[in-house]
Amino acid sequence: MNEQWLDAVRWNDDGLVPVIAQDAEDNKILMVAWMNREALRLTADKGYAVYWSRSRGKLWHKGEESGHRQLVREIRLDCDNDVIILQVEQKGGIACHTGRRSCFFQRLENGQWKTVEPVLKEPSEIYGSS
């Protein structure tokens, strides 16, 4: 298979690229994660987001456990070839491990970070508490 499109990405020194997941419906930014070459190839092949977990050091098929898959509608690359956007349909409506729709739930107000988005589902319900 032709992999020139993968060669075009400017992978960082760890072989990773940051990826912004954005809701295809209303353009809300849901989260930022990382991909290596294999994760991006799999994402394009399978049609759902596969990231590289830096903390666990392995591929992360997002939603495998929670069911909160991200179905990919579009993949974009920036002018420097070093940041990717995924336009996604977020299954379950929850992208953040805290049970919120978006990871960006802290807003700067009068010199303080205020939490401005509700928890839609408790993490224990999403991932199981046992």
Place this chain on the structure above:
Amino acid sequence: MNEQWLDAVRWNDDGLVPVIAQDAEDNKILMVAWMNREALRLTADKGYAVYWSRSRGKLWHKGEESGHRQLVREIRLDCDNDVIILQVEQKGGIACHTGRRSCFFQRLENGQWKTVEPVLKEPSEIYGSS
């Protein structure tokens, strides 16, 4: 001045944090850049985006030359405290140095990156060619 909100950010080993600039009107992602502590402080103080230019190694008052300032409507931080979103009003309607509205103008189509957004203004017109 109380700077706890700046302490809350998880700056990387270079003292930087990635920042996504997003159009406050329609949530379109315009660009991704970097800030150090001083850039974020200035951005909050002045109400327009000030980044850290990694290539030039200095503060970058976006739009200083082109007039394409980004007026800040909202500042958000993610659950890991290591990515920031600026909701902005993009003066001139152009965020990218290529003269396009957004830096994310390459879309993956059939295994190739295709340019899908027009140049609104030639870079030589934006920055001057002399």
